[in-house]
Amino acid sequence: MxxxxxxxxxxxxxxxxxxxxxxxxxxxxxxxxxxxxxxxxxxxxxxxxxxxxxxxxxxxxxxxxxxxxxxxxxxxxxxxxxxxxxxxxxxxxxxxxxxxxxxxxxxxxxxxxxxxxxxxxxxxxxxxxxxxASIAPVEALATETSLFVLMAYVVRAHTTARLRVPAHELNGGVGASIRRARARIDDDPCNPVTLAALAAEAGLSRFQFLRGFARDTGLPPHAYLIQRRLSLARHLIAQGTALADAAAGAGFADQSHMTRAFVRAFGVTPAQYAGAVR
Structure with missing residues (x-):
């Protein structure tokens, strides 16, 4: 600049x-x-x-x-x-x-x-x-989550707000609720989702949902969504689907988005994966 x-x-x-x-x-x-x-x-x-x-x-x-x-x-x-x-x-x-x-x-x-x-x-x-962040739904979910985490931190640590519920009390008893939200991702990983919608599906606040989801799955929601889309993309590629079509069919914005996610997760490009499994 x-x-x-x-x-x-x-x-x-x-x-x-x-x-x-x-x-x-x-x-x-x-x-x-x-x-x-x-x-x-x-x-x-x-x-x-x-x-x-x-x-x-x-x-x-x-x-x-x-x-x-x-x-x-x-x-x-x-x-x-x-x-x-x-x-x-x-x-x-x-x-x-x-x-x-x-x-x-x-x-x-x-x-x-x-x-x-x-x-x-x-x-x-x-x-x-x-x-x-791009217009791709998964990037939008990651952006929304990052901004919410920042706001939640500053509200708790650096504002005059007097909070009724301490943060450590927002972590228990949410397993079944998290499973409902996770099933929404599992059933249709191509469908765009927001943090607010997933939290509503679970019947939890956004803070409760983020903490519970990460504890139960080991991943934040946007990373879990990427994993589900990668799994679907691998299945499509192994069936012989063209890479661009596999990217679209798995919910990625385009082939380049799928390629970047593939390399981060597996260390190989989708083309290299295709060559190995076909």
Missing amino acids: NRGRVVMHRCVVAGVQATTADTTQSFGRHSHDTFGIGLVWRGAQRSASGRGPVEARAGDIITANPGEVHDGSPFDERGRAWRMLYFEPELIYDVVNEFGAHAPVAVEFKQPVLHDQAFTAHFEHAFAAAMG
Whole structure:
């Protein structure tokens, strides 16, 4: 990315905006209608916000609450660079409600600058997913999951929300519910699914579903869906189906998506697999 630019990117999940910046520009006082979460990855910035003066350096997580007036300027002429995700408030409040927050509830980030390695890892994963996901259903499911995990982490660890149900109490007694959702994938791995739909099938919150599914299957839902599609693709290829047709028949967006999944899982391309089994 060129110096001196702020770029807004399209995100495949409604209500989420991704932005990258690498700039020496100083920004005047302004606010956003969204919750902002970002990572400074080069340089440093000073700003004045509703929570007091802020200094953020490379490796720091920065946050902004809806309606919070703030500005921003670099420490020096070298500027600074950051990545940001902006979430519409209803997305954050949906997560808060899933944790049984006391009502009425007002949710705010507690600190404008955070030092949390686990949070940083969640942010990096979510931002990469938001920026790199394609229109393929399985990638969309992975993106939705990554963004939800980030929101769930920040709500629990870094907001003012008072939650009724501790996270460790959301893990038990969900085996039969998970099996119902898993059967939905098993019965038709080609069918597009969302995290919300799978959780509803199981009769669980999204957090409960993710924790229970990973515990019961050893994989997150999107990875499990890939495995089921790969199994179907292998069966079709072994029957002599053309590779492009096998990709479509197994639910992959196209042959290149199937090839990448094949190589990650098995270390060989579909063409090499076809040559070995036919």
